[in-house]
Amino acid sequence: DTGVSQDPRHKITKRGQNVTFRCDPISEHNRLYWYRQTLGQGPEFLTYFQNEAQLEKSRLLSDRFSAERPKGSFSTLEIQRTEQGDSAMYLCASSPRREVIYGYTFGSGTRLTVV
């Protein structure tokens, strides 16, 4: 287990289609985060899981977005009826309970382009 894995790396979709991204965190990390990053900006928080429980959702996460983390392992982020404004890099991060010491470990991201 060498880090946080995200799949796919790139996704091009037509407006109105649904897309799903996957994140595999570091196995011993019980916390998992989704962030969205647009060009020239810092990551914006979307949602956070502790084990399988989704504990916080940003108001950025409209009802077209849903995230799951079944069994507290991998997580999926689904975007329904994609819009051009959804084009961004979607970053997943994980951390152990003592994240105050170790910070977050980020994956390489999934770049979504909605055409």
Add this chain to the structure above:
Amino acid sequence: SQQGEEDPQALSIQEGENATMNCSYKTSINNLQWYRQNSGRGLVHLILIRSNEREKHSGRLRVTLDTSKKSSSLLITASRAADTASYFCATRNYGQNFVFGPGTRLSVLP
């Protein structure tokens, strides 16, 4: 909305020079972290400083924190071309998640 704001937005220096980036934030924090992001990649955690600390070192990195001014600085000494990246500060208040600033884009010229 992003709590932290890095300054400058972009910085270009020669290899071997020192690079200093600043981060200002608005509300009380528990700790502050700095991350690096190479183009098109994920973020890499560099260093964390707690609210009761004033300075931390890690290799060529030095971070300071002034809670009275709500600001932090990241100093990279003896910069290398490989240090070319975007640098983000992330702040966190108790019980909340990290909030990232818009970043400083550092270019180190050979």
